[in-house]
Amino acid sequence: MEKKKFDWKKITGSREMSLVIVLIVLCVFVQIRNSSFLTGETLEDMFRNYAVIFILALGMMCVLLTGGIDISIGSTLAFSGMAAGLVMRDYMIPTPVSFLLSMAIGAGLGLVIGVVITKGKVPPIVCTLGFMNIYRGLTYLIAKSQWVAAYQFTDSFKNFALTKYLGFGIVNNMIAVTIYCYIIFFVVMKWTTVGRRVYAVGSNAEAAAVSGININHVKMGVYTLMGFLCGLGGSLWTSLYKSAQGDMATGIEMDVIAACVVGGVSLTGGRGSVVGVFLGSLTIAIIGKALPLIGVSQFWQSAIKGLIILVAVVLNVLAQRTMDKNNLKRREM
């Protein structure tokens, strides 16, 4: 009995729970103003459109966990999506091959970033700032500043974002991919040595190195993984919008980092969970979807988004402070 009580307290006191409460309040508020919000159709639309952010947030979480940051993801996504789109335009490759190609390109780009950061000892923010420019420039160059338009994609590729075969006929393919990613990440980050190594490097790199973890390999791994997910995101993006443009996903890195931070991932490394990232991404998605529904002008959206991010991180700190204080009190008793 007593043990169960303790667990309950632990759950209600956690960061995730406070975020859930905020989300529920937000949803109820929106639902009262506009009853079409909490319907299957709207929610499916929301998850479909924000699937890329949901997926990228997972990779970003891993990068942040090791104490790094990656602001080149928008460009990596654009490059891999564009490259796969161009190959599809010229050779009409089947959909799965296109996805694999995009993911392979993304992983390659991510690996380059990882090598420069670990071997070249360039600070992550500087390195990814540089690669953000380089990959974006290369995206325009390989495409010769053209688009890959809807009619140049195969039908099966365009239909990917509309059909449900990966979701066993229940949920849309985009959502299904997101769910699979979250399940895989949840298991890997929580219960495998690979996942625990990422946490170890982030929370204390020196201790991790002493205990036999090759820090450089882990770091290279997370940037490669980030690139891989960007490649996946690139394919999802092009199939969702049915076109590959040179400026696609510009600025998505800010949304993704915001999703992670709202979800409680620490920028100094070592702290963050898959559940938190899910809730953080959900917050970003709900803000983006709900504000137009309750009649907020689209021009107010980014102001409100910025304000919510600030409030969320400040509340997080306040919650952490009271938690620490309570812990101290318990020790005194």
Next chain:
Amino acid sequence: MATKLGRTIIAEQPFSWKTFFLKWEWLLVILFLGINVMNASLSEYYLSGAGLFNATNSFLEKAFVALPMAYILVLGDIDISVGSTACLSAVMLAYFYNLGVPMGLCIVICLLTGTICGAINGLILTKFTELAPMIVTLGTQILYRGIAEAMLGDEARGGLSNVKWFSNLYWGKVGIIPIMLICFVVCAVVFGFVLHKTFFGRRLYAIGANKLAAEYAGIKVQKIRMIVFTLTGTFAAVTAIFLAARMGSTRADIATGYELEAIAMAVLGGFSTDGGKGKFPGLILAIFIVGMLRYGLGLINIASQFMLVVIGALLIITVMLPNIKSMFKIKKKA
């Protein structure tokens, strides 16, 4: 100054030609000369006085925000909201001008807006020291641009070029020297002097090198951070004034990406994002390298997309160079 405290510490190493020539700044000087030679060979008009001043005027308005950005990097912090701050300040200026407020007052409003934006950054960061500056300024970046968008929507506010003296801030010249260049030189000298020759500058380095030690040494770390972030906001507004003077109108999407350009300039100039490193001459050289390179590539009509690749590669390679050297050294020992 040091003798006043009762003792002298000789921290400076004896002068040697070898260390003198292995300095980071020499690399930048070589780059700078190389780019100028390239530009001169591309256009015969480049090396005339007017040509050179044309070149500097094409990028200097961004450089104003790179000066305080160097301070922020010395502190070990980062501010990615400066682009949005500049945008909001310029929007405020144009908004109030179109309401009939005289231009002089508009400039005051603009500077005030920037200062307040910077102060908000500083206030959040100093009250909640657990927060990483990256995330707070990310939030304010979205917020400030959002406010600008909410004010203007997708419209533009123009008519600023009707005030002759205002557009002269950018386009005007004293003799053949542009007014903006003079302003920049004055600002750069003041910033450089404060960083390298005053107590305040030394404190910045102390905080960047070791925040905790600085705090124990009696330096008011949070107060200094607050000052520097506020100053950055003010100078983002200065950038906004010159930008508005150049374009004569403002939209809610101007000055996008200025923060990254300012950081790139500072990092290229030898300021580390980890704090405590960097010298001002390097920053000035880096500003001119990036600006002249852009101008030169523009001269030969190279696609702006290719320019992105070149500037990105330049940034990474220059930061990597000293590390490659040390990598080989370690290999030799082992």
